[in-house]
Amino acid sequence: MEIERSHGYELVSKLISEYYSNAEGFYPERISQREFGVGDYETKIRFRHLSFLSNNEFKEYLIKKTPPFVSCSTAFYKYPTYRPMENKQWLGSELVFDLDATDMKLSCQLVHGTSFVCTECLSAVKKEVIKLVEEFLIPDFGFSLNELEINFSGNRGYHIHIKKESTLSLDGNARKEISNYISGAGMAFEDFFTMEEFKRESGRTGKKLIGPKISDKGWKGKIARNFIKELGKGPESLELIGIDKKIARNLYKKRSLIEMGINNGNWDIVYIKNKEEFWKKVILNQAISQSDKIDKNVTNDPSHMVRLPNTIHGETGLISKKIKFSELSNFDPMSDTIAFKKGNLKVLAELPTTLTMNGEIYGPYKNQIVELPTGVSVYLFLKGNAKIIV
Numbered sequence: 001m002e003i004e005r006s007h008g009y010e011l012v013s014k015l016i017s018e019y020y021s022n023a024e025g026f027y028p029e030r031i032s033q034r035e036f037g038v039g040d041y042e043t044k045i046r047f048r049h050l051s052f053l054s055n056n057e058f059k060e061y062l063i064k065k066t067p068p069f070v071s072c073s074t075a076f077y078k079y080p081t082y083r084p085m086e087n088k089q090w091l092g093s094e095l096v097f098d099l100d101a102t103d104m105k106l107s108c109q110l111v112h113g114t115s116f117v118c119t120e121c122l123s124a125v126k127k128e129v130i131k132l133v134e135e136f137l138i139p140d141f142g143f144s145l146n147e148l149e150i151n152f153s154g155n156r157g158y159h160i161h162i163k164k165e166s167t168l169s170l171d172g173n174a175r176k177e178i179s180n181y182i183s184g185a186g187m188a189f190e191d192f193f194t195m196e197e198f199k200r201e202s203g204r205t206g207k208k209l210i211g212p213k214i215s216d217k218g219w220k221g222k223i224a225r226n227f228i229k230e231l232g233k234g235p236e237s238l239e240l241i242g243i244d245k246k247i248a249r250n251l252y253k254k255r256s257l258i259e260m261g262i263n264n265g266n267w268d269i270v271y272i273k274n275k276e277e278f279w280k281k282v283i284l285n286q287a288i289s290q291s292d293k294i295d296k297n298v299t300n301d302p303s304h305m306v307r308l309p310n311t312i313h314g315e316t317g318l319i320s321k322k323i324k325f326s327e328l329s330n331f332d333p334m335s336d337t338i339a340f341k342k343g344n345l346k347v348l349a350e351l352p353t354t355l356t357m358n359g360e361i362y363g364p365y366k367n368q369i370v371e372l373p374t375g376v377s378v379y380l381f382l383k384g385n386a387k388i389i390v
């Protein structure tokens, strides 16, 4: 059966128009100072340097033009439409972190590729958001929860916006320092560990490895706490952070002793050959596995544009929804962000795997005609797994 894809796009445009007619809550603060970019179904930002003077003007534009992607500057400008960028006269930018499942090298992606997203991908990226907030933004940078805004991207990631007044004026270099700190860039073993000489009972001198304590602030405490956490999970978990099988078993056996030592900064309770080399490898390995998931381009560039919260994502038909951090653990992107809820559509579907949406499991489909809820049909259509018939 030959079905034109353009037919589906017309229908989705109508749904988008309807969404913007009925929705509110997609107006950014200080709207007239923002630069906007809109996309089509091929390019997420096709036109930029757009500006709107009021919420009403913006709403009317969205209802009429039905762009499948709407991006907005994290920056405020005196003249958002001026070009080149210098002429816009930058007034400040929100600090933004972008976490995306695509950058996470997950085992499920070997099965479904990086353009599809499964429940496993979504829960992995959510866990990283919680880690970023609870282990870095709050304790190390001193931000409070009401200064953070969490935004599901509408596809497979999250954006975290920091709205604090004092961070607005940070330039590119200061932003880079923040993202480097979080990713542990430039961290060296020697920054955290020293070899301390001591006298044995026999009178001979020995060397003891002194390192971070569990109660330490910043990266020091994180290194100590994370190692203890891995240790508690068992020998397999230690092997995953680069420890040899035999040593892993020995460490696990003596874990309460080791924990007591690290509590006081003594990392030398158990005998390990070439201890300095050994811990160096373990610590560096851990630091990287913790935090290389942030897209630094987004954080470092004060004139970056990101998906505007509560607008439609044109690759899924889902809402790029604004959520409170306290709601995050119960938030289900594949249920809580469905924009097109009315009725069913008939589609010709080809889906090699399953799709879970609104608690229901759909597929697999082998080039077959099925009638599905509108939100599910649009999702499959936009992902290229279905053609819309009616």
Ligand SMILES: [Zn+2]
Pocket: 106, 108, 109, 112, 117, 118, 119, 120, 121, 122
């Ligand atoms: Zn997955």
